[in-house]
Amino acid sequence: MPELPEVENIAAGLREAIRGEYLERVEVRRPGIIQGPHRRRWRRFLAQVAGRRVARVTRRAKRLIIVTDNRLTLLFQLGMTGKFLLGTKPVEADEFAKHTHVVLHVGDRRLVRFIDARRFGRLWLLDGLDPDEPDEAMNAARMGPLGPEALAMRTDAFRRLLQTERSVKTLLLDQTRIAGLGNIYADEALFAAGIHPTRRCGAISDEVGQDLLRAIKSVLRRAIRAGGTTFSDYRSPYGDMGRFRRRLRVYGRQGEPCRRCGATIEKIVVAGRGTHFCPTCQPVGP
DNA sequence: ATTTCATCCTGGAGGC
């Protein structure tokens, strides 16, 4: 599932590949994924995009943002299985054809394909987006409000976030409070900080809370450096798998021994999500 | 206001 490190990696790959290039045409094969104020006028919007250069490729939370030189924006939410693939072959030539919902036709006959088997992904068409302050345009388009970027979260702000009785895992997945974590990195960060996922936020001491914030940033940075985590679907725009999977300590390891203490990793449901933890390294109590 | 829960969607896994 594309979380912050995967989208960061996608943004870096696409930036390298298409920044400064002409977007000759944006082909939408499944208009149903289009959202935003231009939803009903998407053809007209994309006609304004055609022939412009890609000025910027960036990321906010788990959203990928492509801005043209006339300040029109394609904003992708990747959902569960959304990915981008660079190539030159015709779309129909491979097994992803039926799940290719958008194709960016770049100069030199190159293609950037947005592929999403499970179809939770969405494309927002926005105008007036300032790449340095993207939230304003997102709010204007009535997208859900986002909390601060996890990697930019300040210690005092995080301390205030923990003033609630929700379970800590629920908080970490709440994009309106802290943006970028998904199921994999929430579980990994809680393991690294030694906190049980059902722990009430308010029961976490300041000191342990700061450990948690450090763990969040550390696991995200290490995952970015490893090119993200490929559990099943994720690939970089060049088709590469993420290398962080073999570094996972708890996610997907239920029934296997903890790499720190040897206890058996357990899996429960928290906030409606599969949740993995070590019962010894992450005790329930204070 | 805050928090939980069903919903969307399809490929893959597991049961019989």
Add this chain to the structure above:
DNA sequence: TGCCTCCAGGATGAAA
């Protein structure tokens, strides 16, 4: 082998 059921989960909007 084949058919059926269930599960994964990010974000959203309704419900509690």
